[in-house]
Amino acid sequence: MSKLNIKNLIKSFPSMDRPAVNNVNLDIESGELVAFLGPSGCGKTTILKMITGLFQPDSGDIILDEQSLLKIPTEKRGVVMVFQNYLLFPYMNVNENVGFALKMKGVDKNIIDQKVKEMLELVKLPDIGLRKPKQLSGGQQQRVALARALISNPRILLLDEPLSNLDAHLRDEMRDLIVTIQQKLKVTTIFVTHDQEEAVLLADKIALIFDGELQNFTSPKNYYEKPKNIKAAKFFGGVNFINAKKDNHNLSTNIGTVHYKGENYTDLNEDNIITIRPENIKLSKNNDFNDNSFKGLIKSVIFSGTHTRYKIIVNDLELECSLQSVGLQDIKTDDTIYVHLPSDKIWAMNE
Amino acid sequence: MGGERLKIILSLTPPLLIIFTLFFGGIFYGFLQSLGYQPAIGKYEINFSAYYNVMFSERYAKLFWTGLGLNLWVSFASTFLAAVFALFGALAIRKTFFAKTICNFIYSLNLPMPHLVVAVGIIFVFSQSGLLARLASQIGLIGSPGDFPVLVKDKYGLGIILAYIWKEAAFFFIILMSVLQSLGENFEELAQSLGANRWQRFRYVILPLVMPNLFSASIIVFAFSFGAYEVPALLGVIYPQMLPVMAFEFFLNPDLNARSEGMALSIIIAIIVMILVVFYFWLTQAKIRKD
Numbered sequence: 001m002s003k004l005n006i007k008n009l010i011k012s013f014p015s016m017d018r019p020a021v022n023n024v025n026l027d028i029e030s031g032e033l034v035a036f037l038g039p040s041g042c043g044k045t046t047i048l049k050m051i052t053g054l055f056q057p058d059s060g061d062i063i064l065d066e067q068s069l070l071k072i073p074t075e076k077r078g079v080v081m082v083f084q085n086y087l088l089f090p091y092m093n094v095n096e097n098v099g100f101a102l103k104m105k106g107v108d109k110n111i112i113d114q115k116v117k118e119m120l121e122l123v124k125l126p127d128i129g130l131r132k133p134k135q136l137s138g139g140q141q142q143r144v145a146l147a148r149a150l151i152s153n154p155r156i157l158l159l160d161e162p163l164s165n166l167d168a169h170l171r172d173e174m175r176d177l178i179v180t181i182q183q184k185l186k187v188t189t190i191f192v193t194h195d196q197e198e199a200v201l202l203a204d205k206i207a208l209i210f211d212g213e214l215q216n217f218t219s220p221k222n223y224y225e226k227p228k229n230i231k232a233a234k235f236f237g238g239v240n241f242i243n244a245k246k247d248n249h250n251l252s253t254n255i256g257t258v259h260y261k262g263e264n265y266t267d268l269n270e271d272n273i274i275t276i277r278p279e280n281i282k283l284s285k286n287n288d289f290n291d292n293s294f295k296g297l298i299k300s301v302i303f304s305g306t307h308t309r310y311k312i313i314v315n316d317l318e319l320e321c322s323l324q325s326v327g328l329q330d331i332k333t334d335d336t337i338y339v340h341l342p343s344d345k346i347w348a349m350n351e
Numbered sequence: 352m353g354g355e356r357l358k359i360i361l362s363l364t365p366p367l368l369i370i371f372t373l374f375f376g377g378i379f380y381g382f383l384q385s386l387g388y389q390p391a392i393g394k395y396e397i398n399f400s401a402y403y404n405v406m407f408s409e410r411y412a413k414l415f416w417t418g419l420g421l422n423l424w425v426s427f428a429s430t431f432l433a434a435v436f437a438l439f440g441a442l443a444i445r446k447t448f449f450a451k452t453i454c455n456f457i458y459s460l461n462l463p464m465p466h467l468v469v470a471v472g473i474i475f476v477f478s479q480s481g482l483l484a485r486l487a488s489q490i491g492l493i494g495s496p497g498d499f500p501v502l503v504k505d506k507y508g509l510g511i512i513l514a515y516i517w518k519e520a521a522f523f524f525i526i527l528m529s530v531l532q533s534l535g536e537n538f539e540e541l542a543q544s545l546g547a548n549r550w551q552r553f554r555y556v557i558l559p560l561v562m563p564n565l566f567s568a569s570i571i572v573f574a575f576s577f578g579a580y581e582v583p584a585l586l587g588v589i590y591p592q593m594l595p596v597m598a599f600e601f602f603l604n605p606d607l608n609a610r611s612e613g614m615a616l617s618i619i620i621a622i623i624v625m626i627l628v629v630f631y632f633w634l635t636q637a638k639i640r641k642d
Contacts, residue, residue, distance in 0.1 A: 052544050074543045081544045087537055091559045100555075101545040152546060 002065050002078075002155040002188050004028040004051070009060035011046055011212075020046045021057070022212040028205075031186040033179070035193055035203035037235075043212040044192040048158050051190070052079050064155060075104075080154035084161040086145040088133035094120070094144050095129040101152035119147035122181060139170040143177065150185065157182075159191035163198055175202055196236055208232050224277060226262075229351045233275050239320045240281070242274040244348060251348060255294045255315045259343045269350045278322040280345035283310065285328065289340040298335045301327070312339055378621075385614035392607045401611035405619070411612065417591040425508040425593065426577045429515030430569050436516060437523030438565070442557070445531045455528075461521035466514070470585040473514045478503040503586055508593070510586035519572045523565070530564045531557075563635075570631040574624045594620050 006026040012019045021043040028034050036044040049055040051062055053074035062069045069077055080101070088097050096103075098119050099112040107115075120126050123143035133141060142162065149157060162178065163171045179202060182189050193199050199206045200220040208215040208223070208231075216228040227233035230241060244251040244258065249265065251258045251274060258274060287293055296314035308327030312319050319339060331337065386397045405411050437458075444454045461469070476482045484499035493499055503510035542556045583593035592600075594616060601613025 054540050075546045075548055079544065081541065083537055083541055087541045089538070104546040104551050148545070
């Protein structure tokens with residue numbers, strides 16, 4: 001198990017008009033499973049490649065267990081990367097692919113054979129050792145790539161978009177396998193993804209990156225309930241944003257005064273923004289709520305199978321609400337409705 | 352459907368006729384001559400005596416076997432060295448660096464250059480009266496240009512090997528660059544993260560990945576250098592003589608009886624090259640079956 005600290009990491013490429021990675025700081029604890037999440041080209045894989053040593057940072061440091069990695073060549077870092085397209089060596093069979101790292105270390109062949117067997121059992125592919133990569137399905141190739149990476153007991157395991165090339169069914173299977181193996185081996189793991197759902201389902205913590213800058217590094221739950229800024233909230237499906245001003249422990253908005261219970265009140269600027277997830281808003285035909293209740297007009301009702309989504313205009317502001325199943329009975333467009341924003345579900349941010 | 356097929360056959364017939372007549376007709380007529388069939392000088396008997404003469408007669412056997420040895424040596428050495436130079440050249444300049452375009456240009460420049468020009472170039476540069484000899488003499492490395500080692504018109508075929516390396520390295524280079532560029536660097540990066548050092552990445556990753564293309568190109572280059580005439584004719588010695596030169600001299604002999612030996616020698620060269628091609632196809636098919 002290894003602890004990784006990334007300090008003020010900066011990397012630029014001549015072809016880009018902004019740094020690919022701009023002053024990123026991260027502290028990853030031993031045995032954590034961390035997701036680097038962000039859109040394509042945001043710098044996630046660049047950070048991964050700097051951790052492996054395939055790219056050198058312009059400035060900053062990468063410290064593994066109190067030791068800077070920058071002077072250590074890639075092959076001696078003990079940081080193993082699984083690439084997006086698996087990259088099994090096509091001229092080797094599965095056994096040879098999995099045993100590659102040990103062969104490079106000059107390990108005895110009998111020991112390699114034993115370890116390869118153990119690894120293939122770990123990824124639940126015990127009987128395919130003699131097959132060539134082209135004889136394997138995408139899911140099998142991914143498992144073999146994982147076994148190959150794990151065989152040398154890496155200090156850090158890096159996975160570049162590990163599920164992106166798999167179909168939905170295989171993705172679920174692989175996701176479970178990664179979590180199971182990671183928890184069993186307790187290897188500090190970082191994976192890159194642009195899929196917010198994948199990050200939430202797999203990771204202990206998510207580093208959200210936009211345009212080379214780290215936006216937030218926290219648990220998946222916090223991204224939904226307590227996002228740091230509008231960008232983070234929007235990336236995790238946030239749609240309701242209300243401009244607010246501090247007002248004697250409450251927040252004043254153009255739909256009225258909102259009672260706020262968030263622990264960050266003292267950290268808020270005078271002008272701030274309230275957000276609430278669509279599924280946390282409650283609706284009532286009669287005003288059944290005590291506080292944070294506002295009168296609005298239904299703009300649209302869309303039934304999507306498991307949920308019904310409402311767009312409601314409250315004093316010129318559009319709010320979106322999502323209720324389970326068919327939602328409220330007898331509600332249609334242009335009806336008047338009361339919108340309740342529960343004070344424990346509201347979160348205010350500075351930008 | 353039938354009309355369409357007939358149209359295709361009719362439009363293909365004229366070029367196919369020309370190809371078959373010139374190529375297979377030529378080969379067939381040459382083969383007949385190698386068997387001693389030469390109506391122009393009143394020889395109608397068919398036998399293998401020309402083949403026997405060339406390979407086993409007291410007069411020609413030594414010439415033939417030393418010639419064959421030289422042919423194999425020159426073809427193997429030039430193919431292997433050209434492939435090695437091209438591989439290291441391609442590996443060195445595939446990554447972006449300031450001289451990449453110039454290096455790329457220099458390597459590629461060789462490709463359209465005729466073998467004859469390259470052979471003359473070798474004489475100008477590497478012969479005892481050439482540029483290097485004069486330069487070495489000028490700066491005092493050797494007493495006079497005549498002290499320069501014999502690299503051209505030598506009995507080991509060094510000049511011929513140099514010419515083929517010069518010329519064929521470019522062919523290998525173009526093929527390897529395209530393979531390396533299509534492979535990218537991901538395999539090497541992966542191997543590096545799995546603990547492979549520079550040599551191990553070359554031995555266990557790059558070499559196996561480029562080997563199929565390198566091998567195919569080697570067969571082509573080997574077959575070409577084995578059967579080519581002009582470079583050995585210009586840069587070779589009278590003894591030992593490479594087989595294509597020997598064959599052509601038989602053919603130029605005023606005694607028309609010697610033409611059968613010339614043709615027999617040409618057919619032997621063709622058979623050796625064909626055996627190599629068949630071996631190559633057998634290897635590739637075996638690999639496909641194994642995969």
